[in-house]
Amino acid sequence: MSGEADPPAGEPASGGPERPGLQISGLEVRYGPVRALRDVHLAVPDGSVAAVLGANGAGKTTLLRAVSGTLRFHNGAITSGTVSFRGSRLDGAHAAAVVRRGVVQAPEGRRVFARMTVAENLRAGALSVPRRRAAAARERVLDLFPVLAERARQRAGLLSGGEQQMLAIGRALMAGPSLLLLDEPTLGLAPLMAAKIAGAVRQINAQGTSVLLVEQNAAMALALAERAYVLEVGEVTLSGPSAELAAGDEVRRRYLGIGAPNTDRPVGTDPGFAGEGHERTGLARWTA
Amino acid sequence: MAVFLELLVNGVSVGAVYALIALGFVVIFKATEVVNFTHASLLLAGGYVIARMHPLIGFWAALAAGIVAAALVGALVEFLILRRAHVGSRGVLAIVTIGVDILLTTELTRRIGTEVLALGDPWGDRVLRLGPITVAETRVVALAVAGALIAAFLLAFTFTGWGVAMRATAEDAETAALMGVRLGRVSLSAWAVAGALAAVAALFLCVFPTPGLDRGTAAVAMKAFPAAILGGLDSTSGALAGGLIVGVTETLMNGYQSELVFLGRGIGDAAPFLVMIVILLLRPSGLFGTKEQARV
Numbered sequence: 001m002s003g004e005a006d007p008p009a010g011e012p013a014s015g016g017p018e019r020p021g022l023q024i025s026g027l028e029v030r031y032g033p034v035r036a037l038r039d040v041h042l043a044v045p046d047g048s049v050a051a052v053l054g055a056n057g058a059g060k061t062t063l064l065r066a067v068s069g070t071l072r073f074h075n076g077a078i079t080s081g082t083v084s085f086r087g088s089r090l091d092g093a094h095a096a097a098v099v100r101r102g103v104v105q106a107p108e109g110r111r112v113f114a115r116m117t118v119a120e121n122l123r124a125g126a127l128s129v130p131r132r133r134a135a136a137a138r139e140r141v142l143d144l145f146p147v148l149a150e151r152a153r154q155r156a157g158l159l160s161g162g163e164q165q166m167l168a169i170g171r172a173l174m175a176g177p178s179l180l181l182l183d184e185p186t187l188g189l190a191p192l193m194a195a196k197i198a199g200a201v202r203q204i205n206a207q208g209t210s211v212l213l214v215e216q217n218a219a220m221a222l223a224l225a226e227r228a229y230v231l232e233v234g235e236v237t238l239s240g241p242s243a244e245l246a247a248g249d250e251v252r253r254r255y256l257g258i259g260a261p262n263t264d265r266p267v268g269t270d271p272g273f274a275g276e277g278h279e280r281t282g283l284a285r286w287t288a
Numbered sequence: 289m290a291v292f293l294e295l296l297v298n299g300v301s302v303g304a305v306y307a308l309i310a311l312g313f314v315v316i317f318k319a320t321e322v323v324n325f326t327h328a329s330l331l332l333a334g335g336y337v338i339a340r341m342h343p344l345i346g347f348w349a350a351l352a353a354g355i356v357a358a359a360l361v362g363a364l365v366e367f368l369i370l371r372r373a374h375v376g377s378r379g380v381l382a383i384v385t386i387g388v389d390i391l392l393t394t395e396l397t398r399r400i401g402t403e404v405l406a407l408g409d410p411w412g413d414r415v416l417r418l419g420p421i422t423v424a425e426t427r428v429v430a431l432a433v434a435g436a437l438i439a440a441f442l443l444a445f446t447f448t449g450w451g452v453a454m455r456a457t458a459e460d461a462e463t464a465a466l467m468g469v470r471l472g473r474v475s476l477s478a479w480a481v482a483g484a485l486a487a488v489a490a491l492f493l494c495v496f497p498t499p500g501l502d503r504g505t506a507a508v509a510m511k512a513f514p515a516a517i518l519g520g521l522d523s524t525s526g527a528l529a530g531g532l533i534v535g536v537t538e539t540l541m542n543g544y545q546s547e548l549v550f551l552g553r554g555i556g557d558a559a560p561f562l563v564m565i566v567i568l569l570l571r572p573s574g575l576f577g578t579k580e581q582a583r584v
């Protein structure tokens with residue numbers, strides 16, 4: 001695209017200059033007086049999948065909001081550090097501008113447009129791209145999720161949870177992103193459906209789209225991602241190649257629920273998440 | 289019976305004009321969640337431009353100028369004031385729009401003074417006879433034009449990218465932004481469309497049998513508020529239903545005023561508000577509104 005600037009000289013690029021992708025460095029985010037992220041460094045090289053793990057309230061959604069430009073909807077702001085994609089800065093950009101740079105988020109909780117049909121939801125995802133590209137994207141999405149074609153005329157609010165998640169991902173793909181941000185895509189889904197979503201993520205990545213995946217389903221996320229980051233109370237406490245993390249004692253015990261009893265529940269940092277969120281226990285779920 | 293039919297046709301016609309105003313009101317609410325009390329002064333601005341321009345450039349050009357002017361005033365209010373008013377609450381923004389309305393109305397009524405301005409329309413006081421009933425030509429034209437505009441609007445709302453962006457924003461602004469929808473443009477276009485519709489409504493509120501545009505026209509436009517509210521602030525079909533209900537009730541009440549003296553004089557003017565209160569008591573989110581119910 002002509003609007004994209006070349007990487008400015010001196011920009012740090014830990015993904016290597018040939019795969020610059022998403023670069024986050026020294027990121028701090030505040031919601032008013034509340035500091036939700038502190039000194040976060042993270043990279044998603046072009047073509048890769050990166051995973052972010054962490055407990056409720058760790059700041060995972062905040063991290064995605066900082067990338068997608070939606071902090072302002074929550075009275076939050078980046079107070080220091082930078083977010084850049086392929087050399088152009090995203091921090092400070094409006095959400096719509098971020099989409100036009102090729103970074104699109106499927107939000108937490110799916111948030112399909114319930115009063116609109118499935119087809120209209122997909123159309124909404126393609127509002128920022130020309131008609132021809134939208135048609136091509138629709139083909140890709142319906143190929144990936146054939147059920148969306150069957151349900152095209154149905155109101156999105158009537159879809160099952162799994163179908164809504166497929167729609168949310170499909171809708172995000174309609175803009176033809178280079179980087180897809182996914183916020184807990186398997187939350188609340190039965191194992192079979194979660195596996196389906198995981199398969200779709202793998203396929204999306206194989207088609208050349210890089211993915212930043214936020215998950216509490218650590219086993220699934222580590223299996224999909226090349227690199228993983230562990231967020232704890234707003235800080236990255238652990239990061240590295242997924243295979244190494246999955247093999248490490250720390251992650252096995254706390255994130256994969258192996259070798260430790262699931263007794264030490266976290267104290268919820270956000271009262272708003274009390275209840276349902278704390279019931280997620282069991283193997284392969286966040287249990288620390 | 290003929291009297292009733294005449295009143296009904298007139299009522300539907302007036303109702304269609306109210307619906308035009310209510311539709312603009314609803315569009316702004318859907319796009320921005322702001323209750324726009326500036327609407328009456330947008331209407332007055334459109335009417336004023338038509339009235340002042342038609343002796344100079346002819347009626348049709350003046351009408352176009354009035355529509356453009358009202359759209360522009362609407363867009364400017366959005367761009368210069370509301371977009372910059374960084375107040376958290378929609379309630380405060382609604383009060384900001386009241387302030388803007390007072391400013392605009394004061395200036396316009398000062399310019400209008402005590403005059404009654406003709407809008408130079410080609411229909412004059414001609415009437416049409418359809419069998420036993422007699423209707424002013426202006427009323428028939430108003431009905432046709434308002435009907436066509438409403439249809440065009442609804443088609444655009446349903447089928448165009450603009451409409452999809454509007455509806456997505458209305459349902460979930462943050463997610464719409466995540467889809468690349470530019471919320472600023474959505475809100476700007478909503479205000480411009482509302483202004484344009486208001487200018488057309490101004491024309492039909494000021495032609496025969498009304499003597500013309502005067503300082504009271506803004507008060508007439510106020511009757512579209514209950515129309516929008518009783519239909520459901522966030523519902524376009526509600527705006528239509530509300531407009532028609534208000535128009536027909538008001539016209540019938542005025543028409544049968546002599547039989548209704550026990551209700552007091554001027555019941556026709558109060559009727560829209562009475563109907564609104566009754567409907568809101570029965571259905572708090574209006575006839576077709578979803579907002580409140582969806583948020584439970």
Ligand SMILES: Nc1ncnc2c1ncn2[C@@H]1O[C@H](COP(=O)(O)OP(=O)(O)OP(=O)(O)O)[C@@H](O)[C@H]1O
Pocket residue numbers: 031034035036054055056057058059060061062063074075108269270271273277
């Ligand atoms: N709008 C907001 N205003 C104030 N604080 C907020 C807001 N949103 C999030 N926070 C706080 O920021 C921190 C991080 O929240 P965030 O939603 O990013 O966590 P998360 O890791 O996505 O949690 P979950 O797994 O429950 O989705 C929490 O302490 C939370 O209370």
Ligand SMILES: [Mg+2]
Pocket residue numbers: 060061062108183
């Ligand atoms: Mg979250």
